[in-house]
C-alpha cells in the first residue's frame with residue numbers, strides 16, 4: 001500500500017526550513033568521484049532517494065561509499081572500481097536518470113559500461129540522443145542491448161569538437177565527465193551553464209581538470225591523464241528553495257529558507273516580486289512571505305539558465321491560480337510539463353492548456369501538438385480532493401495546493417517527493433501544516 005498524506009488545508013505555512021545540497025548536482029558529483037585515483041568527500045548531501053540510487057549504483061561498481069552518521073557527508077573511494085553484472089544494474093536504476101552519466105567515468109575506469117533504460121519524471125520523452133552522439137564523437141562504441149545500452153572504447157576516449165542542438169544539462173554533464181580524462185582537447189559549443197553545471201566544473205577542477213567556460217556557451221576541456229580526489233560542499237538546492245517560496249505565497253504564509261542563495265535565484269526572485277511576493281535576503285538564507293493583499297498575474301516563459309527555470313514553473317503556477325487576473329505560462333524546455341494541472345482543475349483552479357507557443361518566441365514544441373502553454377485565471381478558491389502525484393515538482397505543487405485549499409485532500413504517491421525534497425513531512429510539520437501521514441511501507 002502506498003503512503004497517504006491526509007491534508008487539512010487553509011493553514012498558512014510559517015517558520016523555517018533548511019535546504020541542503022542540490023538534487024541536480026549531488027548525484028553528478030558522486031559519479032565524478034569515479035574519475036579520481038583517490039577517495040573524494042562530498043558535503044552538504046541531502047537525504048533523498050536520488051542519492052540512495054546513485055550510492056547503490058556506485059557500490060555495484062566497486063566504489064565504497066561511507067556516510068558520516070552525524071553530518072551525512074559522503075566519502076567515496078573508487079580504488080576498486082569494477083564491471084558490475086548488468087542485471088544487477090537494472091535492479092538499482094530505479095526511476096533515476098543519473099545512470100547515463102556513468103558512461104564516461106566507467107569507460108575511463110574499466111573500459112566499458114552497461115546503462116539500463118532510464119527512468120525520471122514523466123514530463124516529456126526525455127531522449128538521450130545528444131548523450132549517445134557525444135560519446136560516439138569521443139570514439140566510444142554504443143550498442144543497444146535488451147534493457148539498456150552497452151558502451152565501450154577499446155582505444156580510449158579522444159578529445160573532440162561538439163555542438164549541442166539544445167543546451168541540455170544532462171548532455172553537458174555527459175561531455176564534461178567524458179572529456180576531463182580524454183586524450184587531447186574537447187570544445188563543447190551550445191553548452192548548458194546552470195549553477196549545478198558550474199558547481200560540477202568546480203568539483204572537476206578540484207580533481208585536477210582544466211576547464212574554461214566562455215560567454216558564448218562554449219566550454220573547453222583539456223584532457224589530463226589522471227585526476228585526484230576532491231573535497232566539496234554542494235551548492236544549495238535552488239529548486240527546493242523556490243518550491244518553499246511558492247508554498248509561502250500560496251498559503252499566505254511566511255517561510256525562512258535557510259541555505260537559499262540569491263545568486264542562483266535572481267530570475268526567480270524578480271518573478272516572485274512581480275507576482276507580489278515579498279522576500280528578504282539574509283546571510284544564511286532568504287525569507288519568503290505573502291505581504292497580504294492581492295497577487296498580480298503575469299506572462300512567464302521558462303528557459304535555460306539564466307532564464308526562468310522549468311523546475312520553478314509548477315509550484316509557481318499554483319500561486320498564479322490565486323493571482324487577480326489572467327496569467328500565461330509558456331513551457332519551452334519540456335513538452336509535457338502541465339500534466340499536473342489536471343488535479344488543480346479538479347480542485348477548482350481555472351487553467352486551460354494550449355498547443356500554441358503563448359510566449360515571446362516560438363519554441364521547439366510549437367507546431368508539434370504538445371500542450372505546452374497554460375492560461376491561468378484567478379483568483380479561484382481551491383477545494384480539497386483526492387490526488388495521486390504524477391512527478392516530483394508537480395507532486396510538490398499538488399501538496400501546496402492541498403495545503404491552501406479549503407477542506408481535506410488525500411494525497412497518494414508521495415514517495416516521488418522523497419526523490420528531491422529531503423524530510424519534507426518533517427518540514428511541513430515544522431511549518432505548522434495540518435496533516436496526517438500514513439506510512440504505506
Ligand code: EPZ
Pocket residue numbers: 023024025097121124125126127128129130131132166167168169170171192194239310311333334335392393420
Ligand atoms: C536536468 O534534466 C534536471 N534533472 C531537470 O530537473 C531539469 O528540469 C533539466 O535539467 C533542465 O534544467 C537533473 O539534473 C537530474 P536536459 P535533464 O537534458 O538533464 C532535451 C527536476 O525536477 N534533450 O537539459 O534530463 C530534453 O528532452 C528535474 O529536478 C534531448 O532532446 O534535462 C528536454 O526537452 C526535472 N536529447 C531538453 O533537452 C538529449 O539527449 C532539456 O533536457 C537530452 C535532452
